[in-house]
Amino acid sequence: MEGIILAIVLVLIVVGTTIITFVGPWGLPELASNWGSIDSMIIVTTIVTMIAFIAVNAVMAYFIYRYRHRDGRRAVYLVNDHRLEKILIIVTSIGIVFLLAPGLFVYSSFIQPPADALKLEVVSQQWAWAYRYPGADGKLGRSNIRFIDAKNSLGVDLKDPAGQDDVAISAGGTLHLPVNKPVELELRAKDVLHSFYVPQFRVKMDTVPGGITRLWFTPNKAGTFEVLCAELCGIGHYKMKSSVIVESEEEFQKWLKQQPTVSQTLGTK
Amino acid sequence: MQEHAAGLPETHGHEETHQHEPTGFWTKYIFSQDHKVIAMQYTITALLVGVVGMVFSWLMRLQLAFPGQLSLIQPDNYLQFMTQHGMIMVIYLLTAFLLGGFGNYLIPLMIGARDMAFPFLNMMSYWTYFVSVILLFAAFIVPGGPSGGGWTIYPPQSILPGASPGSEWGIRLLLMSLAVFVASGTMGGLNYVTTVLQLRAKGMTLMYLPLSVWGIFVASVLALLAFPALFVGGVMLLLDSLAGTSFFIPLVNQFGRQLGHEGGNPILFQHLFWYFGHPEVYIVILPAMGVVSDIIANFSRKPIFGYKAMVISILAIGGLSFLVWAHHMFVSGMNPYFAFWFAIATLAVAIPSAVKTYNWMLTLWGGNLWFTTPMLYAIGFVSTFVAGGLTGLYLGNTAVDVPLTDTYFVVAHFHLVMGVSAILGIFAGIYYWFPKAIGRMYNETLGKLHFWVTFVGTYAIFFPMYWLGAAGMPRRYYTNEAVTQLPPSSHELNIFITIAALTVGAAQLVFAFNLVWSIFKGKKAEGNPWKATSLEWQTPQTPPVHGNWGPTEPVVYRWAYDYSVPGASQDFTPQNVAGGPAQKAKASGKTKH
Ligand code: HEM
Ligand SMILES: [Cu+2]
Ligand SMILES: [Cu+2]
Numbered sequence: 104m105e106g107i108i109l110a111i112v113l114v115l116i117v118v119g120t121t122i123i124t125f126v127g128p129w130g131l132p133e134l135a136s137n138w139g140s141i142d143s144m145i146i147v148t149t150i151v152t153m154i155a156f157i158a159v160n161a162v163m164a165y166f167i168y169r170y171r172h173r174d175g176r177r178a179v180y181l182v183n184d185h186r187l188e189k190i191l192i193i194v195t196s197i198g199i200v201f202l203l204a205p206g207l208f209v210y211s212s213f214i215q216p217p218a219d220a221l222k223l224e225v226v227s228q229q230w231a232w233a234y235r236y237p238g239a240d241g242k243l244g245r246s247n248i249r250f251i252d253a254k255n256s257l258g259v260d261l262k263d264p265a266g267q268d269d270v271a272i273s274a275g276g277t278l279h280l281p282v283n284k285p286v287e288l289e290l291r292a293k294d295v296l297h298s299f300y301v302p303q304f305r306v307k308m309d310t311v312p313g314g315i316t317r318l319w320f321t322p323n324k325a326g327t328f329e330v331l332c333a334e335l336c337g338i339g340h341y342k343m344k345s346s347v348i349v350e351s352e353e354e355f356q357k358w359l360k361q362q363p364t365v366s367q368t369l370g371t372k
Numbered sequence: 373m374q375e376h377a378a379g380l381p382e383t384h385g386h387e388e389t390h391q392h393e394p395t396g397f398w399t400k401y402i403f404s405q406d407h408k409v410i411a412m413q414y415t416i417t418a419l420l421v422g423v424v425g426m427v428f429s430w431l432m433r434l435q436l437a438f439p440g441q442l443s444l445i446q447p448d449n450y451l452q453f454m455t456q457h458g459m460i461m462v463i464y465l466l467t468a469f470l471l472g473g474f475g476n477y478l479i480p481l482m483i484g485a486r487d488m489a490f491p492f493l494n495m496m497s498y499w500t501y502f503v504s505v506i507l508l509f510a511a512f513i514v515p516g517g518p519s520g521g522g523w524t525i526y527p528p529q530s531i532l533p534g535a536s537p538g539s540e541w542g543i544r545l546l547l548m549s550l551a552v553f554v555a556s557g558t559m560g561g562l563n564y565v566t567t568v569l570q571l572r573a574k575g576m577t578l579m580y581l582p583l584s585v586w587g588i589f590v591a592s593v594l595a596l597l598a599f600p601a602l603f604v605g606g607v608m609l610l611l612d613s614l615a616g617t618s619f620f621i622p623l624v625n626q627f628g629r630q631l632g633h634e635g636g637n638p639i640l641f642q643h644l645f646w647y648f649g650h651p652e653v654y655i656v657i658l659p660a661m662g663v664v665s666d667i668i669a670n671f672s673r674k675p676i677f678g679y680k681a682m683v684i685s686i687l688a689i690g691g692l693s694f695l696v697w698a699h700h701m702f703v704s705g706m707n708p709y710f711a712f713w714f715a716i717a718t719l720a721v722a723i724p725s726a727v728k729t730y731n732w733m734l735t736l737w738g739g740n741l742w743f744t745t746p747m748l749y750a751i752g753f754v755s756t757f758v759a760g761g762l763t764g765l766y767l768g769n770t771a772v773d774v775p776l777t778d779t780y781f782v783v784a785h786f787h788l789v790m791g792v793s794a795i796l797g798i799f800a801g802i803y804y805w806f807p808k809a810i811g812r813m814y815n816e817t818l819g820k821l822h823f824w825v826t827f828v829g830t831y832a833i834f835f836p837m838y839w840l841g842a843a844g845m846p847r848r849y850y851t852n853e854a855v856t857q858l859p860p861s862s863h864e865l866n867i868f869i870t871i872a873a874l875t876v877g878a879a880q881l882v883f884a885f886n887l888v889w890s891i892f893k894g895k896k897a898e899g900n901p902w903k904a905t906s907l908e909w910q911t912p913q914t915p916p917v918h919g920n921w922g923p924t925e926p927v928v929y930r931w932a933y934d935y936s937v938p939g940a941s942q943d944f945t946p947q948n949v950a951g952g953p954a955q956k957a958k959a960s961g962k963t964k965h
Binding site for chain 1: 521621623734740755770827828838854865933
């Protein structure tokens with residue numbers, strides 16, 4: 104009796120989870136960047152793993168039903184079957200290579216930002232995000248934790264001429280990005296680890312105090328998205344948020360021009 | 373008790389300590405050196421600590437379903453519950469239970485030894501574990517409370533005042549507790565490894581060992597190799613916190629104030645942690661896999677399919693587990709090119725894991741399946757292990773991991789593959805060996821009730837977390853109210869998960885009642901109620917007494933899986949029975965039907 108129930112329960116579990124996985128309201132939020140290749144990988148992986156999940160449980164359910172104890176039967180004495188073992192190993196390995204190889208291709212583009220990317224800086228702290236854009240010279244000035252003070256909250260090195268025209272959006276501000284232009288973020292942290300995460304862009308990267316980490320993507324849908332922190336950073340982790348506004352190049356340039364430069368804010372020069 | 377150890381044959385020259393059965397209460401039950409008593413001590417302690425871990429999970433689930441409505445749960449103690457829950461479950465419950473509980477009970481009995489190689493060390497291992505538990509709970513009464521830095525205790529956040537709760541004495545006590553636990557695990561591990569290698573009964577070759585012993589043995593080796601990394605990382609972190617060193621803390625500016633550290637590297641800690649942490653998950657899953665293999669073979673009345681492949685898989689998983697640690701660090705900021713290697717090695721682990729799964733299924737094929745409570749749990753284990761393990765193919769494949777890591781997708785993955793799977797394996801083992809260890813039967817109806825609620829409930833709790841994770845619900849969040857891209861219905865889903873978690877929690881009361889009631893009132897058990905082949909079922913007394921085997925130690929003639937051998941009169945032939953058709957069937961290579 105238990106055998107029959109267990110077989111039914113296993114089948115119901117796979118049917119239920121499979122249906123909801125494919126038609127349920129919870130899934131990837133709508134993509135808003137170039138990383139469609141990551142989405143394709145997720146879809147392919149979902150199909151492959153779901154087939155395996157269904158197969159394992161269905162076959163088990165069948166065996167459970169078929170070979171449940173009945174009086175007078177005796178089990179088959181089967182110790183091994185090398186041929187079957189080999190076939191299964193080969194099929195599994197093919198499946199894995201089939202998922203891994205394209206995955207590694209996607210990853211290698213993930214870590215190679217295009218040369219024409221707009222470079223800008225993300226600075227994280229407990230519990231807010233700040234940003235810095237290069238000015239007209241297209242170069243971010245040097246910065247260091249040492250230079251942080253009440254006014255210079257990002258620690259821009261005021262002796263570096265490249266930094267004078269940078270535009271700093273202090274903690275709590277909003278990130279603006281031009282649509283369809285690759286951006287490369289240089290991520291920094293002032294205090295502890297954080298992680299820059301925008302679900303619709305499919306990207307995430309930790310920020311590490313004492314170093315710089317990098318992340319690139321091309322936002323391809325105008326709109327406002329949420330920046331979340333994805334690495335535990337203390338009590339305020341859950342509310343460490345910011346927005347990113349993706350807009351046309353003109354709107355972006357117009358907005359950027361309205362922002363004061365570092366030398367204006369700090370009164371240098 | 374009458375035929376106690378006096379005058380036992382000196383088969384292995386290690387017997388002095390067993391010559392005298394202790395008689396006083398203290399030496400018999402408290403400072404006992406008998407592996408079976410120590411196993412009970414580990415089991416009971418780990419289960420009680422586990423209850424605390426489970427209560428914390430309810431509190432977290434209540435907060436996630438009803439954010440802000442329980443004034444008891446604030447952002448700081450949410451993180452504390454979370455951190456302590458994770459630590460307790462992984463280390464103080466699962467590791468302690470599987471190695472200290474099952475390892476202690478099963479190794480000597482299954483290999484035909486009278487006790488562990490170092491009984492005194494064994495006792496010390498338990499009491500050292502006990503001290504680590506005291507230190508763990510001591511953190512609850514120091515100012516600031518226990519650490520809320522996550523079970524991964526990543527610096528700088530875990531030790532910088534004002535970052536996470538308990539970042540002063542809470543984390544220090546936790547680190548001390550972990551260091552003491554490592555000492556305990558090392559004593560235990562050395563003992564288990566030595567015992568398996570040195571004290572096997574006559575005739576018990578390595579390839580005759582039941583898979584439970586293989587699982588525990590390889591897990592012990594992993595523990596010996598992995599724990600030192602945790603120890604070193606923990607001590608360095610403790611120094612950063614107490615002595616102002618800067619192993620892991622660079623120059624930082626926190627809340628506008630520059631702190632005194634300079635030059636450290638936070639990522640170094642992550643490497644040390646995961647060099648321990650990844651093998652750690654196999655330390656808990658390998659023994660559970662072994663136990664499940666033995667239970668499935670027994671209740672299928674069939675040899676385990678592909679024994680040799682099972683052993684090789686255990687060894688392969690154990691070996692690979694030291695080569696994959698940085699798959700936890702794909703977005704940590706480590707050199708991005710490392711990821712190629714770690715992705716390849718990680719997906720390679722899928723092959724031996726799949727082999728094990730196929731072999732469990734093929735063991736069922738053609739069997740004469742007997743659905744006792746332990747069998748149900750063992751099959752449940754296979755199902756949840758697969759449900760969790762398959763998503764390793766997302767998280768190990770770097771590019772796919774990027775959007776999913778640090779969301780509930782990961783929470784679903786590790787709970788299914790190593791959290792609840794290991795728990796289901798533990799339940800399978802508890803029910804299976806209960807008659808031997810206690811001498812009474814548990815109540816089968818209650819056992820099955822416990823199974824159905826726990827098994828179905830487990831899926832109800834954790835499978836939906838995959839969907840929430842894909843939708844972008846980050847982990848370690850006190851509340852998701854402000855995460856706007858989540859569909860509103862994810863809130864209902866969170867309530868559903870919480871209800872399932874509380875229901876599963878309630879089902880554990882059935883388990884507790886069944887245990888306690890059966891210890892006193894259960895039906896008297898026969899020595900070998902499951903008609904099993906392995907040695908622990910062949911002891912002269914049930915429960916086995918001090919010295920395990922009476923006057924003569926068992927001699928082993930066959931492997932542990934001679935079930936339903938053609939031509940044999942019974943459908944099982946114990947390992948200590950000589951001759952018979954089984955060996956011929958094996959020797960002639962006629963293995964396929
Ligand atoms: C019914 C049982 C369980 C429930 C309802 C449960 C629930 C939870 C919840 C709600 C979290 C916090 C997620 C977050 O905020 O990010 C969590 C974290 C965790 N759980 Fe469980 N859990 C259960 C059993 C287990 C078991 C058996 C293990 C053993 C491995 C385990 C290990 C962990 C770990 C390691 C974490 C991560 C802690 C951290 O993020 O630092 N849990 N669990
Ligand atoms: Cu955070
Ligand atoms: Cu891992």
